[in-house]
Amino acid sequence: MKGITEFVLNRNPVWVVPLALPLVLYGSGSVEQAVLFVMLVGIGVPVIHMVSFFAERWLPRMFRLVPVLIVAGTVFTVFEMVFLVPAEGVSERLLLMVRGASVSGIVIVPTIGSPEDERFIDRMRQVAGLTVGFVLGFVLFTAIRLGFTILVGRELQPVALGFFVLALGRIAWNAAHLDEVAALDRDGTLDSDGALDSDDKERVAGRRGGQA
Amino acid sequence: MSVLGIIVTASLAQNVVLVHFLGLWPFPAVVHSPKQSALISVCVTVALLWVAVVFWLISRWVLVPLDLAVLETVTLAAVMGLSALGGIRLGGQIAPFHQRLVRQLVPVVMVNMTVFVVTMGLVHQAESLQQVVAGAVAAGFGLLLAVVPISAVRVHFTTANVPRLLRGDVSVYLATSVMAFAIQQIDQILQPFLVPLF
Numbered sequence: 001m002k003g004i005t006e007f008v009l010n011r012n013p014v015w016v017v018p019l020a021l022p023l024v025l026y027g028s029g030s031v032e033q034a035v036l037f038v039m040l041v042g043i044g045v046p047v048i049h050m051v052s053f054f055a056e057r058w059l060p061r062m063f064r065l066v067p068v069l070i071v072a073g074t075v076f077t078v079f080e081m082v083f084l085v086p087a088e089g090v091s092e093r094l095l096l097m098v099r100g101a102s103v104s105g106i107v108i109v110p111t112i113g114s115p116e117d118e119r120f121i122d123r124m125r126q127v128a129g130l131t132v133g134f135v136l137g138f139v140l141f142t143a144i145r146l147g148f149t150i151l152v153g154r155e156l157q158p159v160a161l162g163f164f165v166l167a168l169g170r171i172a173w174n175a176a177h178l179d180e181v182a183a184l185d186r187d188g189t190l191d192s193d194g195a196l197d198s199d200d201k202e203r204v205a206g207r208r209g210g211q212a
Numbered sequence: 213m214s215v216l217g218i219i220v221t222a223s224l225a226q227n228v229v230l231v232h233f234l235g236l237w238p239f240p241a242v243v244h245s246p247k248q249s250a251l252i253s254v255c256v257t258v259a260l261l262w263v264a265v266v267f268w269l270i271s272r273w274v275l276v277p278l279d280l281a282v283l284e285t286v287t288l289a290a291v292m293g294l295s296a297l298g299g300i301r302l303g304g305q306i307a308p309f310h311q312r313l314v315r316q317l318v319p320v321v322m323v324n325m326t327v328f329v330v331t332m333g334l335v336h337q338a339e340s341l342q343q344v345v346a347g348a349v350a351a352g353f354g355l356l357l358a359v360v361p362i363s364a365v366r367v368h369f370t371t372a373n374v375p376r377l378l379r380g381d382v383s384v385y386l387a388t389s390v391m392a393f394a395i396q397q398i399d400q401i402l403q404p405f406l407v408p409l410f
Contacts, residue, residue: 022325025233066293073286099285100325159392167385174377
C-alpha cells in the first residue's frame with residue numbers, strides 16, 4: 001500500500017514525473033476521450049505487466065524491452081478492435097494515440113527500471129501505483145482543463161493550456177514540498193525529472209558530506 | 213502531398229511537440245541544457261529515420277500484401293524494441309566507457325511516442341520512400357526546434373532569481389505553453405496551404 005501511495009503522491013505519472021504526457025494532453029480534450037484513456041491505461045497497463053513479467057523471465061535480461069513492447073502492442077490492438085473499430089468517425093489522430101500508448105513511459109518504465117531479483121508482487125505493486133496515480137492525476141487534470149475551457153467559453157489551444165495546467169500543478173507540488181525544493185535548489189540539483197529521485201538525494205547527501 | 217509540403221508540415225506547422233502533444237517520456241529531463249537537447253534531438257531524428265524506413269519496407273512488402281494491417285501496432289513496437297537492443301549494442305561498442313549512459317539513453321531515444329506516431333502517420337500518408345525520409349528528418353528537426361529553446365529557458369530559470377515555487381519543471385511547462393501558443397498561430401496561417409499530416 002505504501003508503494004502505491006508513493007506513486008499517487010510523490011511520483012505521480014501525470015503531475016510529478018510525466019511518463020505519459022502525450023496521453024494526458026491529448027486524452028483530456030473531452031469527457032469521452034478521457035473515459036477512453038482511463039480505460040486504456042487502467043485496464044491495459046496492469047494486463048500488459050501481468051503477462052510480460054513472465055515473458056521477460058524467459059529471455060536474457062537485455063531483451064526484456066522486446067516482450068513488454070510486443071505484449072503492449074497486442075493488448076492495445078485488442079483494445080482498439082473492441083472499442084474503436086465498432087465506433088464510427090474515429091479520427092486518425094485518436095487511433096494513433098491509442099496505438100502509441102504501447103510505447104509510452106507508463107508502459108515501459110516498470111520494465112526498464114526493474115531490479116534483477118524483482119518479484120511478481122513487486123512489479124504489480126509498482127504498476128498498480130502508476131495506474132492509480134495516472135487515473136487520479138488524469139481525472140483531476142481533465143477536470144481542471146475542461147473547467148478552464150468552460151470558464152473561457154471557447155476551445156483553447158490544447159497544448160498551451162495543458163502545459164499551463166501542468167505548471168500550476170507543479171507550483172502546487174513545490175508549495176507542498178518547499179523544504180525539499182529548497183534543499184535541492186541550494187545544492188543545484190533541482191533541474192531533474194521530478195527532482196526527488198534517489199540519485200539526486202545521494203548527490204545532495206554526498207555534497208553535504210563533502211562540504212562538512 | 214509533396215516532399216516540400218511534408219517537410220514544412222512535419223517540422224513547423226504540425227510540430228511534433230508543440231502541436232501533436234508528442235514528446236519523449238521524461239520530457240522535463242530531456243531539456244536540461246540546450247546542448248543535451250540538441251544531441252537528443254539528433255539521436256531521435258536518426259532513430260526516427262531508421263524506424264520509419266524499416267517499418268515502411270515491412271508495411272509495403274509484408275503487411276499490406278498479406279492483408280495483415282491489424283498487426284501494425286505489434287510490428288512497429290517490435291521494430292522499435294529490437295532497434296533499441298541494436299542501438300544499445302552499437303552504442304556500447306562505440307562508447308565502451310559510457311555503457312550505463314548508453315543503456316539509459318537508447319531506450320528513451322528509440323522507444324517513445326514521437327518515433328511511434330510519426331512513423332505510423334508517415335507510413336499511412338507518404339506514397340514513396342523519399343517522402344518517408346523527408347518526413348522523418350523534418351519531424352526530428354521540429355523536435356529540435358521545440359526542445360532547444362525550451363531548454364535554454366530552463367537553464368535561464370535555473371540561475372535566475374525566481375521564487376522557489378517557480379523553480380524546476382515549472383519553467384519548462386510555462387515555456388512550452390507559450391511556444392505552443394505561438395506555433396498555433398503559424399499553423400493557422402499555413403493551414404489553407406497544407407494538408408495535416410495526421
